[in-house]
Amino acid sequence: MTPSRTLTAVASVGLVAFALAGCVAKTDAAASGALTVSSTDSACDVSAATAKSGTLTFDVTNQSSDVSEFYLLADDGLRIVGEVENIAPGASRTLTVVAQPGDYYTLCKPGMVGEGVGKASFAVSGEKVAATGDDAEQKQKAVDLYAAFVKDQVEQLVPAVDSFVAAYESGDDDAAEAQFPTTRAFYERIEPVAESLGDLDPRIDYREVDAVAEGLEWTGFHRIEKDLWVPAQDALNSDGVTPAWQNWQPSTPAERAAYGDQLIADVAELNDYVHSDAFTEALDAQGIGGVSNGAIGLLDEVATGKISGEEDWWSGTDLWDFAANVEGSEMAFSLVRDFASSSGSEGAALVKQIQTGYDDLDASLAQHGSLESGFVNYRELTEADKREFTDLINALAEPLSKLTSTILA
Numbered sequence: 001m002t003p004s005r006t007l008t009a010v011a012s013v014g015l016v017a018f019a020l021a022g023c024v025a026k027t028d029a030a031a032s033g034a035l036t037v038s039s040t041d042s043a044c045d046v047s048a049a050t051a052k053s054g055t056l057t058f059d060v061t062n063q064s065s066d067v068s069e070f071y072l073l074a075d076d077g078l079r080i081v082g083e084v085e086n087i088a089p090g091a092s093r094t095l096t097v098v099a100q101p102g103d104y105y106t107l108c109k110p111g112m113v114g115e116g117v118g119k120a121s122f123a124v125s126g127e128k129v130a131a132t133g134d135d136a137e138q139k140q141k142a143v144d145l146y147a148a149f150v151k152d153q154v155e156q157l158v159p160a161v162d163s164f165v166a167a168y169e170s171g172d173d174d175a176a177e178a179q180f181p182t183t184r185a186f187y188e189r190i191e192p193v194a195e196s197l198g199d200l201d202p203r204i205d206y207r208e209v210d211a212v213a214e215g216l217e218w219t220g221f222h223r224i225e226k227d228l229w230v231p232a233q234d235a236l237n238s239d240g241v242t243p244a245w246q247n248w249q250p251s252t253p254a255e256r257a258a259y260g261d262q263l264i265a266d267v268a269e270l271n272d273y274v275h276s277d278a279f280t281e282a283l284d285a286q287g288i289g290g291v292s293n294g295a296i297g298l299l300d301e302v303a304t305g306k307i308s309g310e311e312d313w314w315s316g317t318d319l320w321d322f323a324a325n326v327e328g329s330e331m332a333f334s335l336v337r338d339f340a341s342s343s344g345s346e347g348a349a350l351v352k353q354i355q356t357g358y359d360d361l362d363a364s365l366a367q368h369g370s371l372e373s374g375f376v377n378y379r380e381l382t383e384a385d386k387r388e389f390t391d392l393i394n395a396l397a398e399p400l401s402k403l404t405s406t407i408l409a
Contacts, residue, residue, distance in 0.1 A: 039068045044108030044118025053126035058095040062087040064110040073105040080148045099124045114159045139288040142335045146291045150190045157186035165260035181320035189328030192297040209239045229314035238313040292404040298329035309378045319375035339407045357396030
């Protein structure tokens with residue numbers, strides 16, 4: 001299952017994210033007036049596909065059989081400009097955003113899981129509008145948009161894991177292998193959220209060597225990975241020392257069912273959490289610094305695991321994880337970059353340096369594939385390729401580490 005909302009490039013990240021999210025604009029409401037949206041089980045019908053820039057209002061009526069959501073997405077299909085959730089069957093909710101000129105997508109998500117239905121282009125014309133509102137309000141909008149992004153990724157992760165596990169448990173290893181890296185991309189974009197939840201990330205994403213070192217039962221993606229890419233009898237584990245077959249045998253059908261069902265349950269727990277008051281309260285408590293630290297944390301994930309090829313030791317699909325971590329990091333950065341830019345000339349220079357770092361890293365990754373078309377196996381990289389990635393990550397990590405302090409200064 002290939003993610004439909006991948007970040008081919010974070011174009012126009014200079015677009016002020018919080019301005020798009022509903023602050024009061026210095027302009028009259030868009031001349032087209034309120035747009036109506038009908039969310040059904042299979043469609044997302046918007047009354048118009050174009051509008052003038054300024055304050056837009058979407059009156060969303062849920063005519064589906066399940067609770068639904070409505071999204072206005074940016075042109076990359078990943079960034080969320082605005083969303084309303086928890087619309088009960090038969091109920092209506094309103095989304096108000098300040099939309100700048102550009103290309104967008106509208107989308108409904110009945111059931112609040114999966115990729116959604118009725119994704120359609122939506123164009124905004126006219127002049128760029130300014131946004132007002134106090135600093136605290138604008139920063140809260142950025143936090144809210146990051147929360148919406150996390151929830152969307154987990155909502156897409158749920159059915160992707162269901163499909164992946166169904167193939168694994170049925171013994172359709174070819175299908176499971178194909179879905180393994182693309183399913184994990186949803187998780188990798190928001191991994192620090194799961195890592196904050198005690199043993200949930202270890203259950204979902206620990207490597208064998210980590211589980212053994214901490215005395216934990218080894219479950220999750222990488223336990224399944226080893227079943228799908230059975231190591232040779234003389235292979236070593238990712239620690240480079242332990243024989244891969246030591247204390248391990250391929251899973252029986254009953255064991256596959258147990259591991260698969262556990263992964264589904266753990267991802268369901270993650271989905272419950274990101275839709276809970278506890279998640280909202282945790283993000284609000286961290287504030288804009290939490291979003292910035294999310295960008296930093298995801299790049300750290302690349303530096304500590306993916307760049308070494310130790311994450312997906314058996315499958316060699318580390319570049320999928322690598323790219324998804326970078327996407328998630330860049331997404332978080334796009335929401336806070338304007339706060340750093342507005343802090344003075346040093347902040348503006350820092351933002352330019354960080355953006356250049358992302359651009360260079362994206363370009364280097366693109367030489368080896370993409371999340372849509374697939375990447376080369378990590379074992380096909382040369383030492384020169386790995387050194388290039390390491391140098392680019394280090395070049396980005398240094399200015400990125402200053403982002404949070406710049407924003408909060």
